[in-house]
Amino acid sequence: MSWLVWRQYRAQGAIALALLAGFGAVLIVTGAQMASQWHSGLASCAASGTCAKLAQTLSLGSPLGRDFVLLSNLVPALLGFLWGAPLVAGEVEAGTRAYAWTQGISRTRWLLVKAGWLLLAAAAWGGAVTALTTWWYGPRNALYASAFQPNTFDTQGIVTVGYSVFALALGVAAGALTRRTLPAIAITIGGFIGMRLLISEVVRQHYLTAVTAFYNPLQAFAPPGPAWTLQQGVMDKYGQVFTGGNGPEVNGVPFSALPANCQKFIMIDPGTMTKTSLHAAVTCMQASGFRGFVTYQPASRWWAFQGIETGIFLALAAALIAAALVVVRRRDA
């Protein structure tokens, strides 16, 4: 069986390796450029004592490398619909399954060996891609402290392995269920995008209970390191939250929501509000119980989140493979 799988997939394996080599070449060249840019920037800012504003003055990396890293989001989906979806459906459509299943091998073994090798290949491929992008991100993570942000979190670490295995399993299950390649491909793409969006937009922020820190609204505050800020704003003494974005405001609090004794500092024309009057208004707000707050996931949880996210997608993949097995075993040939 393993020999058969190798014979069926060696062309695709060779193409995949060639593509990986091309991807690696672009990332290594742009990554090395970025690393040298980062080191010379560090050296010169240390010499002139301006390292505190390095993130504002140094613009790291070329658009080409960034586009390739963004494109690596597609890799799991490609594996899922080009390898996974035709795995069962292609053989059903071509009728070759009728031959394969009469050669003394059980359907279970046939599916498990085929899917097993491809899942392994997908994991290896996703791992190679993510190893490259994780290395590439090094200087950017150090400079911008953005490794926990949506999108950058998704293209480094170990999550890409989980996404790849999930996408492949989704393709296999969709192909086993529909028994036609094209609908299986469409289901794989839709299902993969939908599940990724659901997890990253809705579920991820709840893996561990977020931390909320309160601070004096007169001072700026940012969580240490590459934390993931979920919400930041001002809270009044009754716990009502203001995050800005509703017209004229002081630190995100609309003028109308300020206590009357604080409004007097800013009832002058807001267009001419000065630093002094703003400071007076914020001091008054602080005295009436307004506090700055920030809700975030601390930087130290990064690997825990990577592990949880990967685990979720691996568990989904296991469930999908189990479903494919049930369908293939129960159905009439």
Added chain:
Amino acid sequence: MTYLTWRQHRQQALVALALLAAFAVLMLITGLQAAAQWHAALAGCSAARACGSLRDIFLGSHAVGFLVVLTLIVPALLGMLLGAPLVAHELETRTTQFAWTQGATRARWLAVRVGWLLLGTAAFAGAVSALVTWWSGPANAQQASGFNPGRFDIMGIAPVGYTVFAVALGITAGTVIRRVVPAIGITVACFIAVRAAVFIGLRQHYQAAVTHVYGLTQSFAPPGAAWQLAAGVVAPGGGRLSVSDGPAIAVNVSSVTVPASCRGLEDAATLSCMQAAGFRQFITYQPAGRYWAFQAIEAGIFVALAAALIAVAFVVLRRRDA
């Protein structure tokens, strides 16, 4: 032939229509919300004379905004799922042998199917783009970003050009390779490669860009939704000052290395020292007024590529043995 094409594709057409309807409902609801939010904020800020801070207001929701960005892949999906199988699937299942012995020539068989498919997918992409364009109205007005890469690509008529190209690419790949799954792979890869090549190599050169040179202590922004291509500081000799390989200073739109003669001063003094030494800022951009010309050129390029691909498909299909 037309009736046959409809019978073969009516299921896909129904699925596409259902998806479009769902997308339209989502766009209408969230678009009306964003427009109301925008008008309320405009009224509020003009009453308080504080419209300068309007840029910081966040319109709409993250998830829906992400979905709108995702419409970037609609052309590729149509090319993969509808274009690639059009010929290749019939070759794989040998139904061509039946179709080509029924009195319609191969050329007619291909022409009718290709024509209807291109028309249908172009209409679909046009509808998606129209919804996205309308939905983005407040954000375009607020951010003046309609010309920026990524936004330009999902609005106006450019997506229709991309779609016609992607579908033609799928049809031709399927005709040449005669197998569906490899044709899908080729369609994805070539579509991404051509889109990237046109964007990186060509788009900024459709018309000669405008460069504005101004003093280091002044600020300047191109009016309206212009597309900024480059910005920086020029030395007195005309060379561009590099971006930070030494002590750097932030100027209006970028940051540059401070020349040796002006180092060790306060930020403001550094700038006036450099200004006196003859350094100037520049910004290179495509003016907002060229937006529709660029849309038309971009769409035209992709439609022309599609026409060439379809011609190749005809030649290959007519020459080849059944």
